[in-house]
Amino acid sequence: MPFRLPAQEEKAQYVLSQFDRIARGYDLANDCISMGMHRLWKNKAVKVLLPGDSGNYLDVCCGTGDLAMLIASKLKSGKVTGLDFSGNMLDVARSREARQRSARTSSVELDWVKGDALNLPFENDAFDGAIVSFGLRNVSDYQKGIDEMARVVRPGGKVLNLDLGKPEGLLFPPAFAFYFGYIVPIIGQVLQNDRKAYTYLPESKRNYPDPEGISELFRRAGLADVKHIRLASGSVALTCGTVR
Numbered sequence: 001m002p003f004r005l006p007a008q009e010e011k012a013q014y015v016l017s018q019f020d021r022i023a024r025g026y027d028l029a030n031d032c033i034s035m036g037m038h039r040l041w042k043n044k045a046v047k048v049l050l051p052g053d054s055g056n057y058l059d060v061c062c063g064t065g066d067l068a069m070l071i072a073s074k075l076k077s078g079k080v081t082g083l084d085f086s087g088n089m090l091d092v093a094r095s096r097e098a099r100q101r102s103a104r105t106s107s108v109e110l111d112w113v114k115g116d117a118l119n120l121p122f123e124n125d126a127f128d129g130a131i132v133s134f135g136l137r138n139v140s141d142y143q144k145g146i147d148e149m150a151r152v153v154r155p156g157g158k159v160l161n162l163d164l165g166k167p168e169g170l171l172f173p174p175a176f177a178f179y180f181g182y183i184v185p186i187i188g189q190v191l192q193n194d195r196k197a198y199t200y201l202p203e204s205k206r207n208y209p210d211p212e213g214i215s216e217l218f219r220r221a222g223l224a225d226v227k228h229i230r231l232a233s234g235s236v237a238l239t240c241g242t243v244r
């Protein structure tokens, strides 16, 4: 049977069940699918996010917590909060933190919060910056997701979105579409015996705006100095805006 994207009102429940199911093997699959490149993109994003080595930062849709912990590793003081609605993904994040605790030298606090990206359980202006990586595509209202990040970041702080972009060139777009549409589900089948979850991933891109469209949503959220950086020949984009 061909894959059917969930209707808008069913999306959150559908996405939650997919990520709860694949949480345990997510990191290995992520490394395989991106050929380890997601680590480079996240490093780049953190450089853009952090103006210095202290502060209070939010990682929305934090999944298994690698980005939140990367941010924490770059800070000398402050706090990093990872938020996700999948309890299983957060369990993996907590295990990761426990494993790495002895190696961590900084006094930066890490907090894992179960919550909805579309209704962030934080006060206005609570953070110095917020980021979402490969998460916005999964929420049922992209504008609301960005609005919420803009709301909880103080004026002058940055809001970042790292996600799929628009592959460029003559040969790369069809090669990328083939890889994402056919190879990624096979990787999901082999590594996690879950072809369905990894068929949803490419499908989740279908209604997702290109980087210009995401930049427009950033502007509508009232963010200033909006720009996007193309990564991996445009297949990934880092969009950045500053809270006024």
Ligand SMILES: C[S@@+](CC[C@H](N)C(=O)[O-])C[C@H]1O[C@@H](n2cnc3c(N)ncnc32)[C@H](O)[C@@H]1O
Residues within 6 Å of the ligand: 012, 015, 016, 019, 020, 030, 060, 061, 062, 063, 064, 065, 067, 083, 084, 085, 086, 089, 115, 116, 117, 118, 132, 133, 134, 135, 138, 139, 140
């Ligand atoms: C593809 S994973 C990305 C995880 C991580 N940020 C990364 O870069 O590897 C997407 C994550 O978004 C979470 N998510 C999707 N919709 C959400 C929502 N409305 N609220 C909170 N988390 C959500 C999922 O549970 C999942 O952990």
